[in-house]
Amino acid sequence: MNINRRTLLGSAAAVAAGGPLVRPARAQGKPIRIGVMNDGSGPYRDIAGLASAAGVRLAVQEMADAVKAEVLYADHQNKPDVGAGIARQWFDRDGVDLIMDVNTSSVALAVNQVCKEKDRAYINTGAATADLTGPQCTPVTIHWSYDTWMLARSTGGAVVQAGGDSWYFLTADYVFGQQLQRDTTGFVTRGGGKVLGASAYPFPGTTDFSSFLISAQASGAKVLGLANAGTDTVNSIKQAAEFGLTRQMKVAALLMYLSDVHGLGLETAQGLYMTESFYWDLNERTRAFAERYRALYPTARPNMDNAGCYAGALHYLKTVKDMGVAAAQASGAATVARMKAMPTSDDAFGKARIREDGLAIFPTYLFQVKTPAESRGPWDYLKVVVTTPADQAWKPLAESGCPLVRT
Amino acid sequence: MISIFGVPGPLLFGQLSLGLINGAFYALLSLGLAVIFGMLNIINFAHGALFMLGAFASWMLLVPNTWLAMISPGLSVPDWLSLGYWPALVVAPVLVGAFGLLLERTVIRRLYKLDHLYGLLLTFGMALIIEGLARNAFGSSGMPYRTPDALQGPVNLGFMFMPKYRLWVLLAAGGMCLLTWFLIERTQLGARLRAATENPDLVQAFGVNVPRMISLTYAGGVALAAFAGVLAAPIYSVNPNMGSNFIITVFAVVVIGGMGSILGSIVTGFGLGIVEGLTKVFYPQASATVIFVVMVIVLLARPAGLFGKAA
Numbered sequence: 169m170n171i172n173r174r175t176l177l178g179s180a181a182a183v184a185a186g187g188p189l190v191r192p193a194r195a196q197g198k199p200i201r202i203g204v205m206n207d208g209s210g211p212y213r214d215i216a217g218l219a220s221a222a223g224v225r226l227a228v229q230e231m232a233d234a235v236k237a238e239v240l241y242a243d244h245q246n247k248p249d250v251g252a253g254i255a256r257q258w259f260d261r262d263g264v265d266l267i268m269d270v271n272t273s274s275v276a277l278a279v280n281q282v283c284k285e286k287d288r289a290y291i292n293t294g295a296a297t298a299d300l301t302g303p304q305c306t307p308v309t310i311h312w313s314y315d316t317w318m319l320a321r322s323t324g325g326a327v328v329q330a331g332g333d334s335w336y337f338l339t340a341d342y343v344f345g346q347q348l349q350r351d352t353t354g355f356v357t358r359g360g361g362k363v364l365g366a367s368a369y370p371f372p373g374t375t376d377f378s379s380f381l382i383s384a385q386a387s388g389a390k391v392l393g394l395a396n397a398g399t400d401t402v403n404s405i406k407q408a409a410e411f412g413l414t415r416q417m418k419v420a421a422l423l424m425y426l427s428d429v430h431g432l433g434l435e436t437a438q439g440l441y442m443t444e445s446f447y448w449d450l451n452e453r454t455r456a457f458a459e460r461y462r463a464l465y466p467t468a469r470p471n472m473d474n475a476g477c478y479a480g481a482l483h484y485l486k487t488v489k490d491m492g493v494a495a496a497q498a499s500g501a502a503t504v505a506r507m508k509a510m511p512t513s514d515d516a517f518g519k520a521r522i523r524e525d526g527l528a529i530f531p532t533y534l535f536q537v538k539t540p541a542e543s544r545g546p547w548d549y550l551k552v553v554v555t556t557p558a559d560q561a562w563k564p565l566a567e568s569g570c571p572l573v574r575t
Numbered sequence: 576m577i578s579i580f581g582v583p584g585p586l587l588f589g590q591l592s593l594g595l596i597n598g599a600f601y602a603l604l605s606l607g608l609a610v611i612f613g614m615l616n617i618i619n620f621a622h623g624a625l626f627m628l629g630a631f632a633s634w635m636l637l638v639p640n641t642w643l644a645m646i647s648p649g650l651s652v653p654d655w656l657s658l659g660y661w662p663a664l665v666v667a668p669v670l671v672g673a674f675g676l677l678l679e680r681t682v683i684r685r686l687y688k689l690d691h692l693y694g695l696l697l698t699f700g701m702a703l704i705i706e707g708l709a710r711n712a713f714g715s716s717g718m719p720y721r722t723p724d725a726l727q728g729p730v731n732l733g734f735m736f737m738p739k740y741r742l743w744v745l746l747a748a749g750g751m752c753l754l755t756w757f758l759i760e761r762t763q764l765g766a767r768l769r770a771a772t773e774n775p776d777l778v779q780a781f782g783v784n785v786p787r788m789i790s791l792t793y794a795g796g797v798a799l800a801a802f803a804g805v806l807a808a809p810i811y812s813v814n815p816n817m818g819s820n821f822i823i824t825v826f827a828v829v830v831i832g833g834m835g836s837i838l839g840s841i842v843t844g845f846g847l848g849i850v851e852g853l854t855k856v857f858y859p860q861a862s863a864t865v866i867f868v869v870m871v872i873v874l875l876a877r878p879a880g881l882f883g884k885a886a
């Protein structure tokens with residue numbers, strides 16, 4: 169070590185201050201650091217943003233007696249290179265042990281590679297791509313809340329059963345939209361329906377969908393499948409109503425969150441079908457969770473992404489308590505292996521488990537948006553139409569395509 | 576049913592009319608840019624942010640109590656102070672134009688003697704600040720703005736159902752473009768403006784207050800952007816990013832039309848809206864890129880732009 173004036177002064181000060189300045193954290197080793205990364209300024213901000221970070225903070229608060237943990241937040245701006253850069257910086261400089269949320273599938277897949285390379289745990293609760301637990305699965309990755317296959321089966325399957333046998337897709341032209349369209353097409357054709365066409369629009373940056381909507385109208389299809397999310401979905405539905413499309417076609421919003429219903433308003437959104445794996449008003453436990461969440465984030469009720477952040481972080485912290493902080497910080501793969509071995513239990517998703525490909529398994533719900541007359545007040549928006557049990561809701565393990573699955 | 580290149584006729588006409596409406600926005604925005612560049616030699620990158628401010632101003636005039644409550648609970652004004660769409664069409668551009676005047680007087684003025692690059696950097700920075708502040712205050716989802724009652728509902732054009740409001744946009748934007756063109760090319764005021772661009776010292780020697788004229792020109796260009804913002808409010812949700820979605824395309828329009836050419840920006844704005852509309856029929860994935868492809872081709876063939884004079 170070079171001795172110069174600054175280090176000399178620094179150590180002199182430390183000696184002078186003596187024992188009391190030594191932080192208790194140092195005595196117990198480094199605290200666990202959880203990085204929450206998502207869209208903090210673009211079309212998906214109001215789905216995830218700080219609402220997801222609040223979910224993680226709630227879990228940290230509830231486990232505070234057992235494990236000391238800190239929460240960091242970053243905006244990836246929906247750019248895969250920005251996301252991967254933040255992940256590297258978090259691991260190399262800031263000592264982050266776990267990355268969470270990461271909505272936007274293109275960014276999610278980029279961060280996935282960095283986590284694998286650095287052997288750090290990764291719980292994705294915000295992205296839809298089923299590839300996270302398929303061909304691109306890793307020993308450090310867990311996918312919570314939902315994926316394109318599960319959405320396609322629930323919403324797509326239900327619409328086909330109700331007689332919607334010809335489809336036109338409006339698709340966000342990147343990995344998420346393409347996969348959602350692909351998976352839904354699978355269920356449509358299996359159900360005897362056919363796909364008449366699709367418009368893939370550039371993402372992000374498209375705000376006017378009118379041209380694609382009249383293409384959909386001209387196709388003569390019965391169902392308009394929206395393979396997009398966030399404000400894109402909200403704008404598509406609004407503009408579909410503006411152009412009188414909703415009178416001729418049925419709109420199937422393949423990925424829609426509670427927050428989107430709030431943005432649309434019940435007047436426009438009523439009657440739409442949508443799928444989530446969580447709703448705050450399902451049962452006693454979910455209502456209790458939503459109440460605790462409200463203390464940290466009063467402006468909105470949690471959606472499945474925010475709830476997944478809570479449940480994922482809670483299960484992670486329980487595992488860390490079980491195996492010890494030092495062991496958890498040493499290897500992300502070892503921690504995730506332990507998480508898969510332990511059954512999960514939380515107020516948001518109930519009792520569940522994590523499969524060997526990293527997918528968290530619990531029941532999913534097909535909801536219908538209430539009419540303004542049915543709603544009892546703010547955030548009372550959804551009613552359950554179909555509950556799909558955990559063993560049928562997700563892509564079968566045999567079809568997962570994940571190299572970790574031994575067949 | 577007739578069909579052209581395998582595309583049904585009604586669909587093609589529908590896309591053409593939508594393209595024309597988008598083109599109206601391009602024309603209105605690039606017109607403001609062209610006026611400002613022509614008179615001030617400033618590449619106004621803050622134009623998109625000022626367009627967004629126009630939309631926000633109309634929203635703020637409509638529901639003053641909603642955003643006052645967001646700033647500080649308990650703050651409110653009487654209901655009769657809230658202004659609907661029609662008054663906002665005039666008031667919002669005036670307010671945002673006054674804000675533009677303030678910007679010109681305080682900061683932009685200092686850059687006239689410097690290279691273009693400084694003006695570009697300054698206005699770009701201003702755009703980032705304005706958009707960042709708006710995002711901080713109002714989030715990114717956007718605020719709903721109801722279409723005025725008189726323009727609710729669609730009209731049957733025979734080949735498609737066109738929302739009445741979009742037809743009104745076409746009419747209003749087209750009219751405003753014509754008015755601006757007439758003002759600059761056909762009136763005495765316009766003649767003075769053009770003369771001041773050619774030789775400011777000489778025009779000043781004739782007793783014309785050139786600095787004041789330049790300030791008002793900037794404010795006028797900004798008011799045009801704000802006017803487009805008010806028109807856009809009911810179509811797109813009023814959100815902080817709405818300007819940055821437009822601005823790059825609009826710059827391409829100005830470059831294709833020829834920097835500083837009034838007629839060029841109007842014609843190119845409408846023309847490119849149509850090109851974009853057609854691309855959405857035949858190959859939607861390229862709809863964001865097609866304008867830049869056109870720009871490359873035009874610049875290779877005519878470096879000064881379609882209507883620009885070679886320097």
